[in-house]
Structure formats: structure tokens, C-alpha cells
Amino acid sequence: STVLPEDEAASQVFDEFMLANTFQGIMSSFQQICDLLHMHPQPHQVFYQQLKTRLTSWKAQSLWTKLDKRAFSKEYQKGKACSNTRVLIIGGGPCGLRAGIEVALLGGQVVVVEKRDRFSRNNVLHLWPYLIHDLKTLGAKKLFGKFCAGSIDHISIRTMQCIMLKVALLVGVEVHPGVAFEDLVDPSPEGAEHSWIGWRAKVSPADHPVSLFEFDVLIGADGKRNTLAGFTRKEFRGKLAIAITANFINRNTQMEASVEEISGVACIFNQRFFKELNEKTGIDLENIVYYKDETHYFVMTAKKHSLLNKGVMLQDHEDPERLLSRENVNQEALMSYACEAADVSTNHQLPKLDFAHNHYGQPDVAMFDFTSMFAAEHSSRVMERNGHRLLIALAGDSLLEPFWPTGSGCARGFFGAMDAAWMIRSWASGTLTPLEVLAERESIYQLLSQTTPESVNKKFTMYTIDPNTRYKNLDSNFFKPHQMKRYYEGGTPESLAQMRTMVLIVLQLHTECYRDSHNLLRWLQKELECYRSQVQILDLTLSWRSGIALAGLIHKYRPELINFFQMDASKIAENNEMIFELAQREFGIKPLVTVADMENPDGPDKTLMASYLTSFYEYFRKESI
Template sequence: SHHHHNKPGAPSPDSAAAADIFEQLCAASTFKSVLYHYRQLCDVLRLKPTNIRSFYPKLKSKLRSWKAQALWSKFDKRASHKCYNHGKACSNNKVLIIGAGPCGLRSAIECQLLGAKVVVVEKRDRLSRNNVLHLWPFVISDLKQLGAKKFYGKFCAGAIDHISIRQLQCILLKVALLLGVEVFESVTFEELVEPPADQEEKIGWRARLSPPDHPANQYEFDVLFGADGKRNTLHGFKRKEFRGKLAIAITANFINKRTEAEARVQEISGVAFIFNQKFFKELYAATGIDLENIVYYKDETHYFVMTAKKHSLIDKGVIINDLADTQQLLHSSNVNRSALLDYAREAADFSTNYQLPHLDFAVNHYGKPDVAMFDFTSMFAAENASRMVERKGHKLLAGLVGDTLLEPFWPTGSGCARGFLSCFDAAWMVRSLCSGKMTPLEVLAERESIYRLLAQTTPENLSKDHLSYTLDPASRYPTINVRAVLPFQVRTLFDTDDPS
């Protein structure tokens, strides 16, 4: 343990305590413990989360360990991008972000770097998702630049191109907090509250949150990001539906006991396997399981995601009655849970050549075996990525990021790459607005022009120079035309009560 002497030049008890807490914060692996150590750290250093320029330099000056310095040099490098203008680009803006999923947190980091005050509300109190996301090369580079390795030593080791959703959230949460983002757990966004009719106190836009007595109910903001995943709680955005052929995905997580036998088993990357007809025929002949594809990643868990054909789910007793409506078909009352677990385990065993010994299910958010069945027959995308509302002289810029903007098709390993791109694009929109050089309609038109590209992006058609990625869309999309949509075409996205 430590001995603290108050002789000159020695660290004060506070800074020694802070150094310890910082270590604990870096190592923490749950939502609660990360927030607990962070709040302790702020207490000891008498700091409050606020904009980057008032928070980060103070934090940095008080934490000087080798590890801390290595992290600060990463953050400093990122913060030096021209587009942030030394954390002054958006220093008059206040941002509210709904959801602390990977995309809510990633966009919080960007808004914080732009100099805005940023608050994130998350309805859950735990990060509990075992499922594993495929990472495109630029996402790996992005996370390295944010210091992911400092929080998760294994991140850059080997040829990994995947990460558990929980681990990704944990890394991004720490980065966001250390830059000064304010994150509230167990707080649900209910609805947007317009500025009051009586403008004597000039109160602007606020949110109605649960619990109703939470102080964040008083927070006034002028930028709002919906990052709440596919359920989408933010009104005012139309969604379009893409109906494909019936697609039923099953995810399964097994405990990784990290034995040598487990270490030897080969992963199955989605791209390679979709075309391997021989494998699927053999699987069907041996087990009666009929799949269109399967992906296996060895991560904190053994993670499998597969698309199963309906007839085999019925034959194997997983689906009880063949119903026309997909929602009813996959409703829990029509699914034999234990047959589903057997199905997933059999598919996992066969596709790894029975080399993963004694597979035990990992547990999900509810403490149950982590196997789930999802319907991907119909997928959603927002029609627009942005809108602006003006009431009683208060403008609010609203944007969607991540799954709520464009739902990904996980079975082919789309992961969160397009989600991250949407975070950068949304933050660029905020920067465009506060540059003062563009009208609201021009800002919205630019955002919609960029959004048109998103669904077409692939690792191949993005710029290969990942180290040069910035918020500027031209640094990421080689063929971008930021004037594809013109201001007059987005008039309906600007809703104002100002008659002029």
C-alpha cells in the first residue's frame, strides 16, 4: 500500500488517491463501477463534468502517471484536429444524447471534442450485451486512436476484428467521461418539451425524463441526438421499411473458459461461409439444422449468429405452429425455448467440429441462457437523418445516429461501422451549424446529402487512409457530393413558428 508524506514535491494525498481511483476506473468493467469510480475521481479532484476546455486540462494536470500520460497524448492528438478548433468550434452549444449504446457514446465524444456541453441519458443500469460486433478496419483504427488498448489490453492483440458490445460500450464510456461528458444511468427519455409560452426566463428546449425528479429534466439544450437503438423514441422522424424474404437470426453465447482446446478452434467469418454450400448440406444431413449462414467469433464469449430456415426450426420443434405473421411466428408463446437452446448448441458444435468441449451458455440481461431469436424480415431506416424545430425563438437541431437511423443486418456481420460513420456525420452537422457560415436549411441539406451515401458504404469504397479520418466527410467518403440535396428540398425538415 501507499505511504503519503506531505513533503514538498511529493504527491499530495489527494493526487495519490486520484491516481489510485484512476487506475480503478481504467480497470472497471461494469456500468456501475465505471460511473462510481469516475464520480469519486471528480470528487477528489473537485471537478464537475462540463465542456472539454473547462474539464479536461484540469483532469490532465492532476493525473500524471505513465498510463495517464499515454492516454492524454492520444486524446490530445485527436483533439488537435482542425475541425474542433481547440474545443471552441461549438462552445455555445448544449447537447442531449438519448442512449449510451456504442453510437450514443461515440457521438457524445465527438460533440465533446467540438466543445459543446454534452449529457447522455441511458435507461439501463447495466451493460449486459454479450453479442459480438464485427469491426471494419477504420473502426479498429478509430478505437486505437481513442486509447482502447489502455482500457482493454487485448484490443490490439492479434488479428481480432470483433468486440463484445459490452466491452465496446465500456471503452467508449471511459473515453467520454474522461473528456467531461456527463452520463446518467437509469434515466429514460420520454419526450421532448417545447420552450414554455411565457418566455420571461427565456427557457429553451428540455426533455421529459423518467424518473421525473431527476435533475436532468431541467437541462436545456439546443442539439438532440436520438441514439436509442432500433426502438426509436424520438418523434418527428419518418421511417421507411424494407421488406425482404423471411429471415430468422439466432444468436448464442457460450462461456469462454479459455482452455487450450478452445484456443485452437477456428473462428468462422461470415463472408467466407455464406458461399460454402457443402458445409450447409452436411450440417443438414447430420442434424436436420438448415442454415443460410453462420458466424462464429471467439471473444469474451464464444459467440454464434446464424440465419435459420423456417422449416428446420419447425421440424426441430423450435417453432411450435407455422404462422403467417412473423411476429406471431417468433412470439415467445410459439417458441419452445429448450428446443431453441438445443438447436443453437447443435449448430455451434457441428460448425466447430465438436472441438469446443462442454459448451455452457453464458447468461443474458435476465440471468437466463443467452440465446435469442430475431426477425430480420423487415428492417427500418429513417427517411431523414436530421431536422430542425424552432419555437419561441429557440432553435433545436435534432439528428439520428446508429441503429435508429439505419438498422444493420447483423447476420452478415455489418456490426457498428455504419453506425460510427453516422456519428461523425451528425457531429459534422453540429459543427456546420455553429460555424455560423451556413443557414439552417443549408446545414440540413448537407446532412441529408451525406446520409444518402450511408447505406452504400463498404470497407472497400471508404477512404483507405484511416489515420486521416476526421469529422469532415471528405476525409472518409472519396466520392462525396455534399450538395446532392439542395436547401429548397429540405424545407419540410425545418419546422418553425416564426412567421418571417
């Protein structure tokens, strides 16, 4: 069969997508593929299948083979297990994205918001054997050729995020960089005009189309400083533990390649080394791990007295927060301390120890207090308001904070992500009552903190989201449904069956609505890219207030009609009056908003403005193709 030219072009961009190693690079090449193929991740149920039929290069096909094998696992019921479930995930860290992939494979509609727009963590994650297998079955090796080559069992957090992001996008997860979750927005009250509007999120920037997305499940995977209310946390306070991480530039020379790594296990048995290190340098460590990855990465736990003696900490304080406060830490001394520890522990074999840069462009060295570690007391809850239920789950570091030197973060994090997906599956199946779903989830959560590479089921090839395939000695009935009542807030657990049916009926309608405004914004941004020094399009309201954006749109297609470059953004009334009149006269587009609406400091009403802008889209669309 002949390959369409746009499919051919998209296949070429797909190669770039496979190689891309930044958040932005991945997002923009993926967008280009969608644009070339005129595809959108919605409707999510068919996205991956359609993509597969359009992208048929051998590279693409070898990835599809991997993903297909995974997608046909019986738990997903061919993507029908959660086909009516809409999920918002807070956080595009490894665990948020991992959870997103599972829910998408179950057929759910998944939207991820990530407040950062760059993946910049050099630090390295230790991978348990199961995790290496898990990632390989998701095509990690195809997406990052060097993935766990030979005996390597670690990966930088940044690379892990890149791999997860690519898989997530391909299976139809929508990811929005630079969008922060702020709060939940209650559904509209019964009897109100839009009483069918369900749970939504307040996000920043406030007018991002994600704020229109309605969801039935919320997953908090926003890292250890979890933002979701309603989850109490247990504190594990141990003896003072201060960890230092440091990343040095890896120039990939032969000399660097020959330096031996120090694994977490090795360091425990080498007490003599720590004694000698202390005697020679005054650096007193409890452990040190060294991984050679994109950087030379070191993580160590240092004893307080040595940090004080070496001038890293200026004053001694009982309170770890004061002890590690910015004012009490000498950054230069910290850098020297980390450098010396790295140098001696690698037997002076690393030729140059120049710091790599962190997210802020500074030398990548940091000191953290692990004296107190937190774990959520429970992993899930349900809220019901105005006849709409919301299932809320935590995953990753939000659920269980890891101790970095032992590198358990992602290993337990992925287990938690899969457990959350399993719960969503049970929730969507309708065969269990909400309290039964919560009871099962909490029973599984009991085991998470006890998992170690040795204690989990060794048959990795059998792993699925079904917890029985992963945990040994699981008692899914450890908790009884009646014990879960405290995790059910508002309404009655028994009440909602009819309401759910109604929500499903309007679901289709709403998905369309959300999709449309999302597409509209994207189209407008693209159209006005050439005017970006005059106007920035961030939303469907405030960005349009001055009239300059609308003028730009008109100028692009009919430059003779408008004196665009002479316009003054501060003359809101004058600009809009002129544009409304011109658009009606020249294109027959009736103004749906008034000059007074535009003058409102909060900007015009979003729905009205979206409708007005849609008329421009309809009018200019043909010319823009």
C-alpha cells in the first residue's frame, strides 16, 4: 500500500521524537506528529491504534510490538476496563507518568499537569531488577538505547521522565507542562443551571483549558510535598540523617569509564573504608553511593560533627531545619566536602571533578535532611459533593517518601502507581462498592513500605497491575469496608448509582467541549506565533483584552484592512470597537462580547470569548490550512 506524504513526514518527525531528550523537545515533536496526521489524543480510546496504523517505519513498528504486548494484558480488557473514566494526575514525575500509562492502557482518559516545563534532575535512581524489566517491556530500550546496558542498574531522573513521557504520550495521555494544580473545584450544586458539571481543578495559569476538564478520579503524584488536602501523614523520626547529593560532569573519557561505581550494597560492608576516610580527611560518612550515568552522581549520608568541623555548617543547632537553613550552610565548603568525598572514595581516579549544573544553573550539590520521613496514613479517599463522586489516590513520593541513599523511590513508587491503577479499575468496574474499593486499596498499601528487592515476587514477567502478581502474602481483605467510612467524605456511599448514569450521559458532550477549547487555543497560538513580540496567547480571555491579538489575527490574513503595527495596547475600548465593527462588516462575524466586557480587568467571559473566537477560526480555517 502507498504511504501518504503526511504519514511519511510524520514518520521522520517520529525519529526526532524517539531521540528527543528534553521535555520541550518531546512535547513539540509529538505535537508536530499530531499536526501532520491531523490527530488529537482525544478520543483517547482510539488514539494509540490510529497512530500505529499511520506510523509504520521499522523503528515505530518495533516500539508498537513492545507496547502491544503490554497492552494486551488481560487486566486492561482491550482498553475497555476504564473507558468511561476520566483521570487528572498532578505531577509529571516518573510515578505520575507511570500511573498515567496504566490508566490509559485501561482505556481511561488521562490528563497530567506538571508545573515545571523542564526535566532537570541529574540525580540518579537506583532500579530494582523488576523495575528494569518493567521499563524494558514499555520499550525503554527502544527509546533510550543505553538503558541499563550490561550490569547498569540506574538511570538519571531526567532520563526516566523522558522515557515515561514518551510512552505516556503515545498511549494517549495528555500532558500539560507549565501547569500547576492549585485546588479542587466543587461540582455545580444540584438544581443549578449546570448541575451536571462535575469535579474540576483550579490550576495556574488560571485560564488554561485544563481548568475545564472534568474528572472522576484524581491522582496526587506531586512529590513529597504533596498538595492534596484530606490526607494525614505519619512521621517517622529517626536519628539525625543528613544526605548530600553531588553531580559532576561526565566527559565520557576512557579514564572515567574505568572508574568503578560504588553500589548501595557495597558501601554497607566497607566500614574500614569509612574509618580511613575519616582519619585522612575528617569526612565522616555513614554511606556513599556512586553511579556513573550522564553525570558522575554521588549520594552520601554525612555525620553532623564532620560537617561542622569542615565548616559546611556554621553553627550547631538541635533543630534540623535550622541546622540546614541557607544561612547556616557555607555553600563553598559544601562543594569542597562533596568533591573531596567523591575524589577519595573513587581512589582519585576521576580526572576532573567539575560540578554539573542544576535546574537553576548552579553547581549541582545539595544537602537534605532525612531525619523525619513521611508516609501517608492512607492512600485513597472519596469525596462526594452535589451528587458527584471523586476518587482520590496518592502515588509515588506523595504516598511514601523514599530515603534516597537506598534508592527505593521509583521501585516502591511504581508499585504504588500500579496499585492506584488497579483501584481505578475496580472503581470503574462497578462490581465493588466504594467502601470495598477503598478497603482493598488500603489493604494493599499495608505492604508497600515493607517491599524490598528480595521480598517481592520474583516472577517479573508475570507482573501486571493485579497486586497478586507482585506482592507475596497479600491479604486484600485486611481492612473491612466499614472501617473505610472515615475516608468517605460527603453524601452516602450507597447513594450514587443514578447520578453516575447521568454523569456518563453528559460525559461525551463535555469531552467535546474541552477538546474544542483546547484545540482552539492551540490553533490561535499557532496562528499568532509570528506576532509573538506584540502579543502572547496564553488563554482565551485576558490575552485578548487589549484587542491586539484579534487585530493580529485579522492582519495575518487581510493586512490591508488594519494598521496593526500602529495600534496601542493601552487603548482597549478604541481597539475593540474598531475590531468588532470591522469583523462584522468584512467577515459577517457578530460581536458576542462587548467593549465593556473587554475592559473588565478580569477579561471577558471565557465561554463567550471562546464562541466569538470560534467564529474567526471557522472563517480563517480554510485559509490557514
